[in-house]
Amino acid sequence: MIYVVVFFTATGLSNIVPALPLYAQELGANNLMIGGLISGFGLARALTNIPSGMLADRVNQKNLMQAGLFIIIVSSIAAAYVNSYYLLLLCRIIEGVGSSLLMVSASTVLNSIAPANKRGQTMSYFTASILIGVIFGPSLGGIVIPLFGKGSPFLLYALMAFVGIIITSLFIKIQHYPTNEKRTFGLDVLKNRSIIIISLATFAFAFSWTGLELTVIPIFAYELLNLTPLDLGFAIGIAAASNLCCTILAGRLTDSLGRKKPIIISLLFTGIVSLLFSLSDSMSSFTLLMVFFGFASGLWGQTQAWVADLTPKKQLGSVLGYNRTMGDMGFVAGPLILGYLSSTDSQAIISSTPFYFNAAVLIVIAALLFFAKDTIKKTT
DSSP: OHHHHHHHHHHHHHTTTTTHHHHHHHTTOOHHHHHHHHHHHHHHHHHHHHHHHHHHHHSOHHHHHHHHHHHHHHHHHHHHTOOSHHHHHHHHHHHHHHHHHHHHHHHHHHHHHSOGGGHHHHHHHHHHHHHHHHHHHHHHHHHHHHHHOTTHHHHHHHHHHHHHHHHHHHHOOOOSOOOSSOOOOOHHHHTOHHHHHHHHHHHHHHHHIIIIIIIIHHHHHHHTSOOOHHHHHHHHHHHHHHHHHHHHHHHHHHHHHOSHHHHHHHHHHHHHHHHHHTTOOSHHHHHHHHHHHHHHTTTTTHHHHHHHHTSOGGGHHHHHHHHHHHHHHHHHHHHHHHHHHTTOOTTSSSOSHHHHHHHHHHHHHHHHGGGSOOOSOOOO
């Protein structure tokens, strides 16, 4: 049932996407301020993931999930009725805190109850729940905005979170509770080379998704390929579908072949596709590359399973919080760095530099993963 809760909250969060720019502009925001609403949410999660993980190691994770959902409900209802951009920004930051509490505690529960040889499959379903919500959410937002106004998606997000609270109350039971033993996020964990390198892979996947797919590729599609919003939306939808298919397969793959090789191949393949994007010159080649990009990056969620394999159970929440922090830092850094690099080439409308830079990040981190310990031996 945790998957269902995650699906509802991911759907609620992504349903805000179509409304956010319109709502912010109505409150007097410019493009930079609109970007701040996205970055504020991401930064709030990045700053609170480790504290959320430390709490998940100390208290009942079910209560922590419900606390995160309650924070989302209150902040989303407030966001629907604000009359100031800065109040909206504050609501988004508080939403980020609630999201951090929910997602870190949920992933801690799943990783703690899953046996090591099923952990990859467990986390692939967790990631798939998020992806399905992200696919359906924007369409729901597009439906409710003309019917109920620009603030209505926030109310829908609150409703989705409320459904999550009902589900956790009625159907989720945590059988193993933390002891009173002191549990901290110690520097000894950060001395684990493998955990640091694997978390860099989490950063790389997030950096590539938000920086390339959600920022640079739309600019490239509009300015050089002259695609319409409908064309771009179709291509992104195809990428999401292929990503979902690979994500579902990825769990069994890493549970049977080991964590290391599939994730290294995923990073390298995604890097190669990044380079090929700069050569795309038609809708057909662009769409095909979007399919490859979605499929190549489908092993993202497996980095959490790999980190969990290497972590003492008493520090599982804290280390997963650290891993998610690296991912959220990638969310924030990707659009800023690749967006900046996309406009540095004076000889073209959009520079090819971000495609090369993104590929370099992925390939370098793939090479570093060779030095990480693989916790799953290949079965025959």
